Amino acid sequence: MKLFKYDNYVVTVAPEALTLKAFKKIWTRDKSKNKEKAMMELSFLYFFCDPRSDYQYISDDADRLEEVKKGEGFDSKWKPDADLKKAIELYKSFDTSSAILLRAAQKGVEKVQQAIDNLDPTDAGDSKKPPIDVVKSYLAVLKMVPEVATMLKEAEQTLNEEIKSSEAGGAIEKTILDDGFDAFK
Secondary structure, eight states: OOSEEEETTEEEEOGGGGGSHHHHHHHHHOOSSSOHHHHHHHHHHHHHHOTTSTTTTOOSHHHHHHHHHHHTTOOTTOOOOHHHHHHHHHHHHTOOHHHHHHHHHHHHHHHHHHHHHHOOTTOOTTOOSOHHHHHHHHHHHHHHHHHHHHHHHHHHHHHHHHHHHHHTTSSOOOOTTTTOGGGGO
């Protein structure tokens, strides 16, 4: 997304972002000269929503909200107000299909991770399976982990390339004069 960037530990807001009503409202309601509160809230917006954010590994929105608050120095009692919630919805609406699919895949991986955490290969529980079958099932799941991790990494790389491409203006098309007048000979 071209509207917000994080570089050298600073979130920057492109001027065109402030032409969008939800973002502009956050900016204009901060009457201070340096716009510290507005920048803090817009930074929260970036860290909470943007697929490039270091907090995106947290698939649950409530958990990610708490981690962003802690990591970015918000008061523990702070919560997004109605205006910021509208800005969050707008920001999320800009997600590409790749970002949406990656977020869904991350949620799925988190559920698998939780299931693995709860597996105990030594406990057959109520299962009628012999303990060796439980161990085999556990090992089969563990064997898939590197493949899933690789697929997730490739999806993240694809999304990052997509974002970089869109930031660069996408594909650059030649004009008729790019090859010079010699092209007409």
